[in-house]
Amino acid sequence: xxxxxxxxxxxxxxxxxxxxxxxxxxxxxxxxxxxxxxxxxxxxxxxxxxxxxxxxxxxxxxxxxxxxxxxxxxxxxxxxxxxxxxxxxxxxxxxxxxxxxxxxxxxxxxxxxxxxxxxxxxxxxxxxxxxxxxxxx
Amino acid sequence: xxxxxxxxxxxxxxxxxxxxxxxxxxxxxxxxxxxxxxxxxxxxxxxxxxxxxxxxxxxxxxxxxxxxxxxxxxxxxxxxxxxxxxxxxxxxxxxxxxxxxxxxxxxxxxxxxxxxxxxxxxxxxxxxxxxxxxxxxxxxxxxxxxxxxxxxxxxxxxxxxxxx
Numbered sequence: 001x002x003x004x005x006x007x008x009x010x011x012x013x014x015x016x017x018x019x020x021x022x023x024x025x026x027x028x029x030x031x032x033x034x035x036x037x038x039x040x041x042x043x044x045x046x047x048x049x050x051x052x053x054x055x056x057x058x059x060x061x062x063x064x065x066x067x068x069x070x071x072x073x074x075x076x077x078x079x080x081x082x083x084x085x086x087x088x089x090x091x092x093x094x095x096x097x098x099x100x101x102x103x104x105x106x107x108x109x110x111x112x113x114x115x116x117x118x119x120x121x122x123x124x125x126x127x128x129x130x131x132x133x134x135x136x137x
Numbered sequence: 138x139x140x141x142x143x144x145x146x147x148x149x150x151x152x153x154x155x156x157x158x159x160x161x162x163x164x165x166x167x168x169x170x171x172x173x174x175x176x177x178x179x180x181x182x183x184x185x186x187x188x189x190x191x192x193x194x195x196x197x198x199x200x201x202x203x204x205x206x207x208x209x210x211x212x213x214x215x216x217x218x219x220x221x222x223x224x225x226x227x228x229x230x231x232x233x234x235x236x237x238x239x240x241x242x243x244x245x246x247x248x249x250x251x252x253x254x255x256x257x258x259x260x261x262x263x264x265x266x267x268x269x270x271x272x273x274x275x276x277x278x279x280x281x282x283x284x285x286x287x288x289x290x291x292x293x294x295x296x297x298x299x300x301x
Contacts, residue, residue, distance in 0.1 A: 016247070022193075058198075061263025063259055
């Protein structure tokens, strides 16, 4: 196992639409690839978002051309930092996959593929994540 | 941005009748039409656009919450509504749990040079999610029995009684 390491980096939200729901899903999906012993936090101003929580990420309200601070602390720090930096640098792949004016309307093939992967991979972890603290049935 | 800036009070519903995903979307859009938030002739197009968006990935984000949304050229300003389903509906949510709380948003499309307007959707999402992070707000909203209950909670949220 890698040594525990805390990493911090300032990242630009460079896509056209900011961190909207699909982008937040991608960030969460990426964060969930790493163990729970690796804390992954995005900060904007006084707000901090656990990157394993889509509610947290959306609540940052990060707009285009704003910067956010990515903080990662744990065994997989470097790998997680690399993966998330790549996602931000790629503008969440919107430029490549967005055909029309609407940032949420990507070509179906890629988005459906991502969505299926996301849903399958995240379901169990989401359930585990929320099972102890949520009031909803 | 606050709920009062984009939630149409007359379109708020404390008891959704629909028991499936398309039905929920259609019922909420119809509520917006009835409240004058969108034109009747745009109803079908907006319903279809939201369903199409859902096909790209569910906006059921877990914790019993969904934020179905779309952009539509005939909408000049972001408009939305809130609905509660006491029984919950399968919305193909990320956590595979039923959804009880719905915040539906319709935004104008992004236009060059109108960055502030384009960000209304983000601001609305930001406000909704900040409030929904508060377990008390979520619990009270889910327990709401009347439209007035919901409106009171939204008003209290706008006045910083919930959220972080």
